Amino acid sequence: MPLFLPRRPTLRQTTSLSTYYLLDYKTRQAELGMDYGPPSTQLNKAKFVFQGGAWQGDGESPNKALKKANKALLEENNYLKLQLELLMDMLTETTARLHSVEKKLDMTSWHPKIKKPSKVLMLRS
Structure with a gap:
């Protein structure tokens, strides 16, 4: 029987070292799915996107x-x-x-203040 029996060491778990820490902030957001894009909304079949400090319509x-x-x-x-x-x-x-x-037809019907000529005056004339 051998006097010295070395034990086999336990296997190390492999750790994945991410290279994301080497990337800049915006690229990391895009790669990890944290880039939500600019806020947008839809009002009555028109889509609006908030860009440059103002709401702009999508398309026009x-x-x-x-x-x-x-x-x-x-x-x-x-x-x-x-x-x-x-x-x-x-x-x-x-x-x-x-x-x-x-x-x-009758001039006096339109203007009630004008008197109709009387029959007596018409006979004298």
């Missing part, structure tokens, strides 16, 4: 959308003004025709 800027809506409203306003002018012209024309017809 909010200013463009507002300018587009403003242009549409101005066009509608011009159309309504044109319709109003046309209606006022029609009303003026109709009123003028009414005045001329009433003047032809």
